[in-house]
Amino acid sequence: MLEFIQQPWTWWVSGALIAAIMFLLIFFGQSFGFSANLRTICSAAGGGKFVKFFDFNWRSQIWNLVFLLGAILGGFISSQFLSDGNPVQISENTISDLAKLGISAPTSAQPDELFSIESLFTLKGFLILAIGGLLVGFGARYAGGCTSGHAISGLSDLQLPSLIAVIGFFIGGLLMTFVLLPLIL
Amino acid sequence: MKLLKFLLLGTLFGIVMAKSEAFSWFRIQEMFRFQAFHMYGIIGTAVILGAIGVALIKKYKLRDVKGNPILFYPKDKSTMRYLIGGTIFGLGWALSGACPGPMVVNIGYGYIAMIVVFLFAIIGTYLYGAIKDKLPH
Numbered sequence: 001m002l003e004f005i006q007q008p009w010t011w012w013v014s015g016a017l018i019a020a021i022m023f024l025l026i027f028f029g030q031s032f033g034f035s036a037n038l039r040t041i042c043s044a045a046g047g048g049k050f051v052k053f054f055d056f057n058w059r060s061q062i063w064n065l066v067f068l069l070g071a072i073l074g075g076f077i078s079s080q081f082l083s084d085g086n087p088v089q090i091s092e093n094t095i096s097d098l099a100k101l102g103i104s105a106p107t108s109a110q111p112d113e114l115f116s117i118e119s120l121f122t123l124k125g126f127l128i129l130a131i132g133g134l135l136v137g138f139g140a141r142y143a144g145g146c147t148s149g150h151a152i153s154g155l156s157d158l159q160l161p162s163l164i165a166v167i168g169f170f171i172g173g174l175l176m177t178f179v180l181l182p183l184i185l
Numbered sequence: 186m187k188l189l190k191f192l193l194l195g196t197l198f199g200i201v202m203a204k205s206e207a208f209s210w211f212r213i214q215e216m217f218r219f220q221a222f223h224m225y226g227i228i229g230t231a232v233i234l235g236a237i238g239v240a241l242i243k244k245y246k247l248r249d250v251k252g253n254p255i256l257f258y259p260k261d262k263s264t265m266r267y268l269i270g271g272t273i274f275g276l277g278w279a280l281s282g283a284c285p286g287p288m289v290v291n292i293g294y295g296y297i298a299m300i301v302v303f304l305f306a307i308i309g310t311y312l313y314g315a316i317k318d319k320l321p322h
Contacts, residue, residue, distance in 0.1 A: 005204075011223050014205030015230025021198050022231070023238050028190060029249040034286040038310040053314035066188045067195035068289055074199015075208070075293025088206045094215040109209040110282070110296055120298040128280060133288070133302035135277025137309025140285060142320065143270025144260060147284040150271075151228055154260065156235025161260040161267050168271020169278060170217075176279035177217040184280075 006084040022152060030063055033149035035140035037061070037068050101185040113185075128184065135172075143168060202290040210282025217279050266322040277309075 022032040039054065040061040048055030087106035095105045103111045112119070119125035140146040143165045145154065151169070154162025202208040205227055216224035241247070242255050249255055278284055281302045283291060288306065291299035313320075 008206055009201070009204040011205070011226030012230045014201050014207065015227045016234055017197065017201045018227065018231040019234035019238065021194055021201070022235055024190075024194055026242070026255055027249050029251055029253060030191075034284070035310075038285060038307050039314070041307050042311045042314060047311055047314065051311070051314045053317060054311075063188060063191045066191040067198070070192040070195020070197075071199035071202070071286060071289045072293035073192070074196040074201075075203055075290035076199075076295075077196065077293075078200050078203035078290075079294040082200065082204060088209045088211050090209075090211045090215045091220040093220045094211065094218055097218060097220075098211075098214060106209075106211050109203075109206065109211070109294070110291070111210055114210060114282075115291075115296050115298045117297065120301060126301065129298060129301045130305045132277050132281025132283075133305030134309040134312070135273050136281060136284060136288075136302075137277075137306030137311075138313045139270050139272070139274025139277055139309075140306075141270070141310045141313040142317075143267050143274055146274065146286070147228075147278075148286055150267075152231050152235060155232045156239045157257045158236060158239075159260050161263065164264055164267035165271040165274075168268045168273075169275040171268075172272040172275020172277075173213075173217045173279040174275075175272070176276045177214065180276070181279070 006082055018152060032153045033145055035146035037064050038137050039141060040065060101182060199290045199293060202287050203294055208287035208290045213282045263322055
């Protein structure tokens, strides 16, 4: 059984579990939207004193911060107990495309060239991670949600704004992947 | 105790992100290069099951555990904010290989460098809040 769980999970099992998580949150009286936590953290840190957008009752969002803590715990459990130690099984085409950008084939879940501590302490390595995070945080709030809020929750409710946001995710993602990443890496 | 269920659901979410490999920069690159069905399968399955479930909740007017009706609020009608905001988000998603949920899953998994990505995502959110009135919505 443990060996079975330690293999990578196939797409439909993973997708079904994500839908199940969304519905359990709905039946617990909440909704599935992870990036709301970023706004909550800004508010809890006192941002409401300076910016009106963060002046709200963040304590009503503690359930989501607890969900975030659980996600960290889930990552820890996965690496410590549920991993078979194999690198991610991405397609050969991706491996050869990334090799042209100087990213070597996977040896774990993340490329050393971007996420190793050595890379973090170079100016370029730091800027890539910092700017990546900055764009995600800024864009998620501008668009009113991230992958969970728009691509999963919003599309499930057949909301047009969420479809527009997801189209935006892909415009940005394709621009970065095919135009900017070759210049950056 | 009321919060325990959210801790457990978050833990399950973290495990699913890690075990599906959706938290991997490599998988996000593979997705944006349209070189595998994997990520589309995950999101597509979640959305199809999600849409069926949401439709059933509305049809049968289901209630949550506290007995309150389950309501879905339509998002504000606009094109600019979703398109521009979404594009900015997508640029960051393809660069860092992680949206906000998978960022913290990576931190728990042991990818310490992802703490920097997450901290800057918080700063990015703050920046948006500070200048939002000057942006087209």
